[in-house]
Amino acid sequence: MAAIIPYDDRDGWIWLDGELVPWRDARVHVLTHALHYASSVFEGQRAYGGTIFKLSEHSARLRRSAELLGFDLPWSVADIDAACEATLKANGLADAYVRPVAWRGSEQMGVSAQATRPHMAIACWEWGKYFDPALADKGIRLDIAPWRRPAPYTAPVEAKAAGHYMICTLSKHHAENRGFNDALMFDWRGQVAEATGANAFFVRGGVIHTPTPDCFLDGITRRTVIDLARRRGVEVVERAIWPEELESFEQMFLTGSAAEVTFVGSAGPWSFEVGELSRQLARDYDDLVNGRLANA
Numbered sequence: 001m002a003a004i005i006p007y008d009d010r011d012g013w014i015w016l017d018g019e020l021v022p023w024r025d026a027r028v029h030v031l032t033h034a035l036h037y038a039s040s041v042f043e044g045q046r047a048y049g050g051t052i053f054k055l056s057e058h059s060a061r062l063r064r065s066a067e068l069l070g071f072d073l074p075w076s077v078a079d080i081d082a083a084c085e086a087t088l089k090a091n092g093l094a095d096a097y098v099r100p101v102a103w104r105g106s107e108q109m110g111v112s113a114q115a116t117r118p119h120m121a122i123a124c125w126e127w128g129k130y131f132d133p134a135l136a137d138k139g140i141r142l143d144i145a146p147w148r149r150p151a152p153y154t155a156p157v158e159a160k161a162a163g164h165y166m167i168c169t170l171s172k173h174h175a176e177n178r179g180f181n182d183a184l185m186f187d188w189r190g191q192v193a194e195a196t197g198a199n200a201f202f203v204r205g206g207v208i209h210t211p212t213p214d215c216f217l218d219g220i221t222r223r224t225v226i227d228l229a230r231r232r233g234v235e236v237v238e239r240a241i242w243p244e245e246l247e248s249f250e251q252m253f254l255t256g257s258a259a260e261v262t263f264v265g266s267a268g269p270w271s272f273e274v275g276e277l278s279r280q281l282a283r284d285y286d287d288l289v290n291g292r293l294a295n296a
Helices: 033-037 055-068 077-090 133-138 162-177 220-231 243-248 276-289
Strands: 013-016 019-022 040-042 045-048 096-104 118-125 140-144 182-186 192-195 199-204 207-211 236-239 251-256 260-267
Touching (some): 013 077, 019 077, 033 096, 055 077, 055 096, 055 220, 162 182, 192 207, 199 220, 207 220, 220 236, 220 251, 220 260, 220 276
Antiparallel strands (some): 013 118, 182 192, 199 207, 199 251
């Protein structure tokens, strides 16, 4: 395995609170509220050929996520869009991963954070496929996560908030330590929810089935792939899916800005084929993000 270069030991530019600063100088204080109480929201988006895909949708969701966590960002969607594009340009990147993050600052420490000031940073870097391409082409292997997505009345599930990802990291590590690539998470009811950082889709008899996003993020890539499928006349059913049904599905794939469209070969005891419908949607998505297919 190649040596990992720590993210704080790199060069480039990061947009921080309105200005581009050298990568190594982008720092926050150890008593920043977000570090202690998870008062942080973020986005993950990809640039293809110098264009950030669905940029304004991501920027709008970042603002909405902050609102759901009780703090307002002083930057508009247009401001955030421009900052992301400026960061990409400053780093001389065309194909990259872009990470905007916003958080409560260090003005106040404790559960109450009314006096904290909001901050925002944007970084970008070259990042290839989320999963090894050769492995993903055959279908990745999912473990069943030991943690479950909690009920929507326990947290603001529509927010892309840092705290929601704690059980994702725990589940991902549990899966990797057992020889799997990722994990399939159920929700508090026992229904199928999502993977640790991607939405789940299943295929049976030419019809796509996907869990209703009532306790997890309704991903931008998720909605994009649903649109692509419907453009091809493929029926997409959003509904509750129980684990007992998984053996009846022929195909499974995941979607996400990082994962894009990733084929799944197995999830726990259930196996799937990498079928033509899954491959076609992956091709359509690749064509869309690279400008070879027009947006609807």
